[in-house]
Amino acid sequence: MSSPNTMVKPQIVFDLTEVLLASTGKLRYYGIARVAAEAGIALRKLDASIRFAVFSQGHRGLLEVFPEIREDGSVELNVPAGIRQIRMRSHHYSRSKLRDLILSAIRPLIDRKNRLFWDEIAPGMPQIEMAGKTFVTCSRPKVITEILCAMAKQGVSCDVIPMLHDMIPLHDFHHQRASFPKNFVGDNRFVIERAKGLLSVSEFTRQEIIDFSQSDVLPAVPEIIAVPLVHQCPIGTEPAEQAPPDTPYILTVGSMLGRKNLDVVFEALRVLQRTGSPLPKLVLAGAPRGRTRTYVASAECDSIRDLVLFYENPNQTDLVTLYENATAVIMPSRMEGWGLPAGEALWCGTPAICSTAPVLEEVCGDLGLYFDPDAADELAEYIRRLLTDSAFSTKLRMRISEHKSKLRTWDNVAEDIVAAVSRLSR
Template sequence: MRIGFDAKRYFFNRTGLGNYSRDLVRILQTYYPENDYVLYSPKVPENFIPSDQLRLKTPSSFFGKLSPSFWRYKSMSNDLKQDEIEIYHGLSGEIPIGLSDSPIKTVVTIHDLIFIRFPELYKPIDRKIYQKKMQSAADNADKIIAISEQTKRDIIDFLKIPEEKIQVVYQGCHPAFKTPKSEQEKELVSGKYQLPEQFILNVGSIEPRKNAFQIVKAIEQTAIPLVIIGKDTAYAEEIKQYVEKNQLTNQVIFLKGISMEDLATIYSLANIFVYPSKFEGFGIPIIEALYSSTPVITTNSGVFPEAAGPNSVFVDPENINEISAAIQRIWADEDLQESMKIAGLEFAQRFNDDVLAKQVMDIYRSI
């Protein structure tokens, strides 16, 4: 098969949607090398090396080059037809219009509908654009991949799509999190970032929905160190001001710009991963923690029990006392930590690359 992908975020997004795009193309190449994979990008990225199996295509028309957004929404369909693409996979909730009159089959991955659930987090114009693009993609795609049962339910409820058109295929994570770390690697990374000997960890975008502030407040009356990893935001600055005001600067450590290999090692060093997010389409950091054999505390509703498995600990993300009690209980019980590590890693095997690659390839073949 010749399969085309929307590669804007594959090349130019270093976090969630970018990680999903890169991981999916990587595992398909690994387990199904007989196919041709073509990445459609609005511009040429740095350091991309094409191969016989993986190629890059940029806009061929003048207007496509002038307006990348127009190209991705409309004129890319002409390039797909010229390239004789058999299946086009929109990796981030959209597909170009104009493919319905062609033999090209289409798949779209929808990660979440947070802009509908929490409209106050988005500008009105952004909500309208997301709604239009995602509704169009859901209506016109031959198949929809939802990254969780939670997202599948939201697609049915909010976009009014028939259930039989949607299939759940979970996300995986970068191979770095699946590789055991040596004591030497741990020591090097611990020294590099001046990490405490023991600590709890939170990773992700530092924004109100992710709720890192609640973790800070939950450990305020304890001596438990907290490491928060994410880029600077207004919400992060708010947390930092609180930390300074309440003399927690030696207890709460902020890091950013961490390489994937170092991040995976930090996960493996952590005693507990704490993720009291209010809502996610899935929650890749949870999977990263499970593969790193790190006990997980996360939210007790939505997608979180689905992603974290039965042996993680679940809390009300708005209840600081409940979060604090869960942290202190696991922190003080090494036997509980060990049992959660073993059970969590076992649960994570359902997110293995070969499993996910087969599920996606079965969808391609079915259409």
Template sequence: MSKEMVQPNRLTCDLTELFAGSLGRGGFYGIARVVAEIANGLSQIEPELDHVVYFAGINCFVVVDFDFELFASGRPAKLGFEVQRLLFSLDQQLFRLRTFLPRFLHDCLRDWLTKVLSGRHSRFLDTKVNRVLFSAARPKFIASYLKLLELINARGSGQWRLASLLHDFFPLLDQYDRPGRGFVDQFCRDNALILESSSYVFANSYFTKQCLLELQSRDLMPASAEVHVAQLAHECRTPNMGSPIAGIGKNFFLAVGCRPGRKNLEILLDALLILNESDPDGCHLVLAGAARTSTKRLLKQPRYQNIHPKIHIQVTPSQPELVELYQRALATVLPSYSEGWGLPASESLWLGTPVLASDTPVMHEVCGDLGLYFSPDQPAELANLMQRLLCEPLFLEAKRLSIQNSHTDLRKWAQTSADIASVLLAGDSPKYCMEI
């Protein structure tokens, strides 16, 4: 008697986060960066990988083109994604207006968008094939298409399994940012649904895994499939550089995505105040990232008036600009009370620049012996480390040399993708997970 052939699962990678980010002015940072790097790595491992985007307005997955080199070279907002990106934008507007438009008009627009997608040679994802859908998007995106996955599986023609990478649980664990109750409740619901629906669960660090296990032990999150760890990477792409950034001197410290609250911009400004008292002509600070109202409000406080000339804000730098900042900085400072991983610290080490990091478990996981640590509520400790790097050339050179000698031990994005693929494609334990 012949055995029934079991259809293999086709690996499929979700790029919804990238398309959503490409509609704004955001740079190649954070979760968008993680999604792109892992998608690129999985493509090298599985040549037949499908890249898809969820179109909420027409409730389907569309196969999309993904030019990683183009993405890595600048801001997502500069990406063409050709017609697909424009149609995704129209789809998002259609979804937002679904409760305001008359039903017939909504249906007409949905049908028109579906025809245009088909006419532009876009391919709707074949739901009759068994698939593993991997997503590293924010929880709100993954949760938005869980009902579609349920519908596909209920039809029985093709079975889909969800694999999710989780980044952090800060709204449920700390008090630093104090987000609104509505946001926290929705964040909790989204993560709970994802955990209940995922056949594979990954954490981006051992710290994030521990946070999840703690929440599950307190019944704040439901039980889930086994939690695997796919640590993120240190590797930082260095595309062709453009014109040098003007208006920035030599002796500056860099903070990427730093803001008040959990990101703890307050301690960095207080440390700069301490340094300014002893050396008014000393170091400067570059803040790179989005122009946030909370940051502007903090900088306007009278106590920081004397250090305003020493602060340069580089709004949403491109990838070449960000690499230049890393390479020119005396050190990168990551003062957060907590991070899921901490890309600015890992990228800085990859480019040979010292890291001043808050003395927290995840920063030790990322930086190991290469980091210089301070208590996140002690600005004098941070100021002392900054002073040493400024005034002790031998100390700075020794730290740079130590980072350079450890470069081969730093983690590459290919390793992160391999950790994920080893579970999704073969069911093996991750091959490259390691702590430095």
């Protein structure tokens, strides 16, 4: 007979919905989808009792998927690919009788169409019974909200432990959709109020959540445990598609104008040009960004346009090659929840030049080089030194290499998630 104090191990169901959504191609290089996929792979290898699910808009429920460990030790998540779902909000944060009337009329039609989309590609997937289980998810709050609304409608009760990535929209950064910050606040409030406990991707994000709760932007929060993300950059298994430049280059991954502050990198190139310093190529890797292409084509970039190279949606093999051969990876953001490219640069032995955003110092510690995000001359000076001072560059790369064993891996993340869930489930 077990002791009354014996802890019952929670039955974890890990959410892979962001992997499903990324498979349509719109979010191929999207940080949250990457986190869901890599954490899912590591969790499958760590604990065979963990189950996995994706949310179907058509079924209005979670369907179980069954990741497999291959003979070579790699993991196939077996998430169906290419299912395009028409998404409609189930929960709104403003009143509109007309909107609600229209949505109630068309929702059954949309659900039916979504079900048909699903059944064309992945028919017969079993729904997973969630009662009494622990649902762990690192999806975006708006996705989690949809899942929780569906559970509530079905009368399902289970512990929910979400991983929150950042609170960036709660700051004064411009967003092209005026409704986004309001919905972001609403979705986070909705999720937090229903959570057994919270995970965050960094100590910085953990403190942000607490601060916004104390200022009444967010509700009272349950216990929050930081599970810092990784430095590890997994080796790609796909064939190479895009060769790196054969001349020195600096690299940004997923950067864009605005809050991601790609602007300062362009200005740093102009500073180097004005001072007669060596000029590297600038590789912009990630999803296509129309605004960035428009800016590069503008007269403002006439003098540096030939330096800019777009590598759209590189596969993992090409991304690792870009990291390994870069003079430096630039992380110019004004704010991040973690900062995967900076960590991945260090994993690949490449210097990371980061803005002084607090979380980037959490990622890189004393291995990073830091500049004021408004000071293009500081960034330019680091680039110049790495290009011209071989002793400086070699010493920095050696220090990064010596610390590789201390960098975080996806296995570390999986272990920390399981430990945190056990603690929060008490």
